[in-house]
Amino acid sequence: MPSNLFLVGFTLAVITFEFVQLDGAPIIHPSEVKALQAIHDNLIDPRAKLKNWNNGDPCRSNWTGVLCYNITLTDGYLHVQELQLLKMNLSGTLSPELGLLTHMEIMDFMWNNISGSIPKEIGSITSLKLLLLNGNQLSGPLPEEIGNLTNLDRIQIDQNQISGELPKSFAKLNKTKHFHMNNNSISGQIPSELAILPNLVHFLLDNNNLSGSLPPELSSLPKLLILQLDNNNFSGRSIPDSYANMTNLLKLSLRNCSLQGSVPDLSRIPKLGYLDLSWNNLTGTIPTNKLSNNITTIDLSNNHLTGSIPSNFSGLPNLQRLILKNNNLSGSVPSTIWQNMIFTGNKSLILDFQFNNLTNISDILNPPPNVTILLFGNPVCSRANQLRIVQFCQSQIILMNESTPNTTNTMITCGPCPPDHEPNPLVHFQCFCASPLGVEYRLKSPGFSNFQPYLLDFEDYLTSGLELSLYQLDIVSAVWEEGPRLKMELKLFPNNDSLFNASEVIRIRSMFTGWLISDSDLFGPYELLNFNMGYYGNALANPSKSGLSTGAVVGIVLGAVAGTATLSAVITILVMRRHSKYQTAAKKRSLSKIPIKIDGVKGFSFEEMEFATNKFNSSTQVGQGGYGKVYRGVLADGTVVAIKRAQQDSLQGSKEFFTEIELLSRLHHRNLVSLVGYCDEDDEQMLVYEFMPNGTLRDHISGRIKEPLNFATRLRIALGASKGILYLHTEADPPIFHRDIKASNILLDSRFTAKVADFGLSRLAPIPETDGAAPSHVSTVVKGTPGYLDPEYFLTHKLTDKSDVYSLGVVFLELLTGMQPISHGKNIVREVTMASQSGMVFSIIDSRMGSCPSECIEKFISLALRCCQDETDARPSMSEVVRELETIWRMTPEADTTTSESITTDSGLRTTGASYSSDSRNPFVSSDVSGSNLLSGAIPTIAPR
Structure with missing residues (x-):
């Protein structure tokens, strides 16, 4: 039968080939085929994203990322219109043959790892509208030839390592609206010749090595909306007065540019919405003319400004932040800034006047709750009690939230x-x-x-x-x-x-x-x-714009049929061989393996798992347990996953493998780790989960990770894990007993959201009898981890929902003390109980948490110890645990600044995200995308860059 299928497939393939050749449909220009092949040869493609770049005609065969015009041009050929290679993990270099794609309009290599220089031959593609090279490792200078791209609308080269000066030839880019060149090493002075560009709207050159003076001529740019030049070195130069004439400007950001002189009067800019001149050496007083009503942000901090805070900051309806700290301002704090504002919905105002010489506040009346005033480091705070402004005199750092x-x-x-x-x-x-x-x-x-x-x-x-x-x-x-x-x-x-x-x-x-x-x-x-x-x-993955004739479409369809038939023949042969091999391998497996139907879970091949882990390279291993090793993997589509690979010939692994798939395939909750798929091939069994970049809770408690978790973050983790377990006990259908709750089975995502993992030992809760009543326990062999085991379950072999409550209580004690469940013969439950009874409980609290309300600590410890009672009936239910943790959370300072985290008393199914808060103590808040602000109780130092 396989031979017959192969013969049919081969015959159809021959017919199809002849049909397509006779069709005479247009093909891509030969020079562009050569260019694409050269581009491919210069790139390194570890994930084989471009593996079809050797099959047939680029336009008619839908090469990945190659989009063609849907009609032929005057030469009778198809041509490449777009090259879309966004985020494909490509490295290597850009080929000079790119210049042969002379009809291309979009060149997109964004977010790869391409190095080398930008080929000057790109300047030959005069049809190019979008040049998108940002997010790579390109170096060297910008080619002068780019100035020849007279149809260019947007040039994005940001987040590379480009050096050298800005070419004066860029002044010829009359149609270009967007210069995005930030985060490079571009040096020299900004060419004044660029001031003639008639359509430039966004000029982003922040985080470079620019020097010299700011060209006054830039004020002549008729359509400029954003001028963003932060973190350059215009040493000793001033801001040109002509910049006050940029009548269309929306944003002026010149932070940390070593500028001197005075603050220009920008009141003539009618739509100015964002002004940042911080971290310079500006002197003199703040201009007193009123700014635009559109202004949301004014940051003049870390300069040498003198005089008083002018009244022109009053009556600005959209103002969100006025940052004047670290200057030499004196006089009074004018309350008129906020008195005429209307605070509705989520509107708020931050006034940061720290470290000045302010001696008074003009109105002692308390501002609305939406207004934050910071006066620490001013003489007025020496009379804080007298003026009833103690709350304004606390040292704080306001972060972007x-x-x-x-x-x-x-x-x-x-x-x-x-x-x-x-x-x-x-x-x-x-x-x-x-x-x-x-x-x-x-x-x-x-x-x-x-x-x-x-x-x-x-x-x-x-x-x-x-x-x-x-x-x-x-x-x-x-x-x-x-x-x-x-x-x-x-x-x-x-x-x-x-x-x-x-x-x-x-x-x-x-x-x-x-x-x-x-x-x-x-x-x-x-x-x-x-x-x-x-x-x-x-x-x-390979959408094509190329329009093909009906005959060509039919040919492709027939080709697909032929390919399918041929593929079927090959697959049949492979399946027969695999089946024989599988039968041999299956004999090595436990006879107790129970085949189940796995719905809704993706199956991966062993080859895909090898590819994802670089053949299970030791550098990708992130953990190991009794089941086997855990690897960090990257799937072909770029998804980062955790791959748990069972030890071969493991009977326990085989049972846990199917248990976990069966359970996780139907469990969906924010606080449960998600199963992406599995691999069950030959002697290999692997589970593929969503990747948790912050590892296990155990890693953080043990001190293996240097930055400690603060109290609020620990409490939020406890609440998240509790909601996940509550879902298992009450919302899963049927309910589930986890049976192995421990700190190493609570994983933390990039936002430190807790997710319960590892369901290999889990058991379904008892099924109701015919009269509707359900037994309260499951009789089963004792399994779990020493130190977390419910004593009553250990003695009676009766597993209940309260067994998970006991284990979770041990985790709570770990969070509070940093201790291990069992260490040097000491049991954490006994140690904390003795400390509590002797009134010395605060002596064993983990000091790395930083400061936290003692009442919260006491209630949290009390709850943890009740969870760890020997008698099952003395322990709270999971719903009670969640409710008490929510009560404790509301007692924390962070609760006052958290407006959108769902701290509810339900089963935890409502999952809104983190709050918009400027309080640096808030565990949901960080300006550091790495999450480090979630870890430490200390206030971070904010550098100007």
């Missing part, structure tokens, strides 16, 4: 969704599973300091630009990064359907990659960091 927007959550619990689908959080009153598109998106120069008041405006802006409905957009997270820039994770859901159609996916992607979403004055320029097509990836 890390935030996760609120989303509207489903009103009912969704059951397991099909593979690659998930509940749409924007749909009310019904469980609606859909397959979303994932978008990583960043605002490069936003015109505000606090995003939350503009959240709805942003949703409207983006959905309108994409021609989507509001309920199709879910803003999963929004995080401030250095810059400041605002990075977002977005999900786009189909419109009243479970799937997008193919044309809609292509349209949405092209809107992002072609920068077809209109610019916004408020939100500024954006950049696409990643476009994850998820479910649609396999079918649409």
